[in-house]
Amino acid sequence: MDWLFFGEISLAGLAMGGLYALIALGFVIIYKATRVINFAIGEIMMFAAYLFLAFAGGMEMSPWVAVPLAVLGGALLGGVIEKTMIRPMLGESPISVVMVTIGIASILVGLVEMIWTSNPQLLPSFLPREPVFIGPMYLAPKIAYGFLIGMSVLVLYLLYFRFSRGGVALRATASDQAAAYSMGINVRRVFNLAWVFGSLAASVAGILVAATGGLSPQFGIIGLSVLVVVIVGGLDSILGALIAGVFIGWLETVAGAYLGGEYRMPATFAVLAVILVLKPYGLFGTHEIERV
Amino acid sequence: MRIGDAKQTYLADEAIWTSNTQKIWFALLLAALLAFPFMASSYLLYLGCLVGIAVISATGLNILTGYTGLISLGQAGFMGVGAYTVAWLSNNTALPFPVTLLAAGLLAAAVGILVGLPSLRVKGLYLAIATLAASVFLHFIFAEWEPVTGGMEGQSLQPAHLLGLEFRSDFAMYFIILPLAVLALLAAKNLFRTRVGRAFIAIRDRDISAEILGIPLLKYKLMSFALSSFYAGVAGGLFAYFYRVVTPESFPLSMSIFYLAAVIVGGMGNLLGGILGAAFMTLVPEALKLLTAVMTPIWPNAPVFMSPMLEIIFGALIVGFLIFEPHGLAEIWRRIRRFFHLWPFRS
DSSP states (O other): OOHHHHHHHHHHHHHHHHHHHHHHHHHHHHHHHHOOOOTTHHHHHHHHHHHHIIIIIISOOOHHHHHHHHHHHHHHHHHHHIIIIIGGGTTSOHHHHHHHHHHHHHHHHHHHHHHHOSSOBOOOOOSOOSOEEETTEEEOHHHHHHHHHHHHHHHHHHHHHHHSHHHHHHHHHHHOHHHHHHTTOOHHHHHHHHHHHHHHHHHHHHHHHHHHHOBOGGGGGHHHHHHHHHHHHOTTOHHHHHHHHHHHHHHHHHHHHHHOGGGHHHHHHHHHHHHHHHOTTTTTOOOOOOOO | OOOOOOOOSHHHHHOSOOSHHHHHHHHHHHHHHHHHHHHSOHHHHHHHHHHHHHHHHHHHHIIIIIISOOOOSOHHHHHHHHHHHHHHHHHHOOOOHHHHHHHHHHHHHHHHHHHHGGGGTOOTHHHHHHHHHHHHHHHHHHHHOHHHHOGGGOEEOOOEEETTEEEOSHHHHHHHHHHHHHHHHHHHHHHTTSHHHHHHHHHHHOHHHHHHTTOOHHHHHHHHHHHHHHHHHHHHHHHHHHHSEEOGGGSOHHHHHHHHHHHHHHOTTOHHHHHHHHHHHHHHHHHHHHHHHHHTTTOTTHHHHHHHHHHHHHHHHHHHHHHHOTTHHHHHHHHHHHHHHTTTTOO
16 A cells, blocks of 8 residues: 555645635534525535636636625625525425525526536636645645634634624524523524624635635535535534534545445445434434433 | 316316317327337437426426425436346346336335434525535445446446347337336326325425324325335336446436426426426437527637526526526427417407
8 A cells, every 4th residue: 555645645634624614614603503405505605606607707807806795795695695585494304404405506506607618617726836845745735724724713713603792692602592592692694693703614624625626516415525524523513513624525526536426425425324314413423312 | 269167076176188179179188198219310309308207307397396395406326226226126137117117216216314414404405505404415325335336437228128128229228218117107197186286386385284184294204205206216227228328427406407407497386387397408419509500600719608508508407497488398388378368359
């Protein structure tokens, strides 16, 4: 076995996993606060990445302007989706809400194809290009810097939730909606905030992933990998999302490198199946207790 | 105007045909469906066959999702199992189509039971994701198990045959699909008059209460999975005979979502809903194609926008129906009927 090759692949996988963790964080924020499983998260990422393409490629803005604008656009999209399409579904069965997000995903794909055609596109490069070496192991610069940016956003998020007013409101709503409401927290705004923040995290990750791998209307497939991540980690656990994100990213890349690209999805879904059978609520998820 | 009918026995309440009017309408509908292929153009006939296949599969999904409350993202995978079974049998044996279709249904049902096994421990969305995993594995098997499935290129198959007759054209296929669709619907209708079907509904309404009432959850959930995937397998087998080529890409995840959307748009937990939804969702793309053909002379770019438009309309239909008409087309149909029932007195 070639350990150097394995190391390099693992490193790339771990870096990719960091981005998965960031997306999964966005997913978990939305789930924790609003109990909505967001199947459209991959498409929100895609939309933000296309916005970046439009700003940086089409209008030739500097990446320093284009990235924040695109990320804000993605966050705004999340907020609008919540206000117009998720809010009316409040109190409906989870199945219906999931189907709404699937419908939203389809609408977003259609919009993107309409505006930017269905051809694959390359993002203008905005990350440094010097190769990165960790010891003897080479890591593609896009992936390395993507990982660094993703991680810093992730840390910012964690700090925000720990210390800021909005973050505390969000956590309070997640742990007990009625109590939060009676303590004067504007639960509706928190719902909206959760979608905005969740989409924001997804948008950052979307631009970074698209910068390494290119962009097409099929980009949203990545949402399926993220689904695996959050189920394995436990739907309502941020810690679980982080650990499972890194693990699934690593597994996917290693399986792709050693067994071939067609094994990527089955490998991660095999982990998913095992977890579902052994620990149905994920590694770190809260066990739901049903009372009749 | 029609006056309501008072039912005096449970038997009358349970009857499928409650009045002579209903029987007459149904006979007329059947006659129209039988006459359809003799009058329709080949394009309409093709659409008719597609709708028939979709109705069978959507009814199967309706049993699982609409009546038992178990959401499944694996319907396309089960259809694939059926289609590959039929393809393999038709290429390697000389069995007539009733046997191959039955085998397709049974094999799909077996796979369905396997997929349903986690349903004892997980439910709701976790179960949906378990079925999603199943469809990923099935797709992988279709693509990689080359000796049997033909790999990514898939395989073509012989036309359906029975007693020396070959069902090669759409016209001939229609006469396989229509009776099977009617049979599938009647079977489903009867299912919900039996103990099993009612157990399904009880599980949907509240699984814990159902268990306390003495319904073994695992057994009935698995039964629902088996029945639903049996329908899917038969529909998949018909799909294979209809196109006479099967590839892994014939059964993508979007197809599972299509059927879920059909059941939702039609009306969950309502057999009429499954029919209306399947027909509606199959015909919307065709209507859009027609519209594009009309628009092209005026607006030459129209064909470019057709496929994205389709995605948008598809999504908007799902979202719109769920928000504004959660009971689907069946509810609209019911409202229309009520309007005519009460017509001169209340409108």
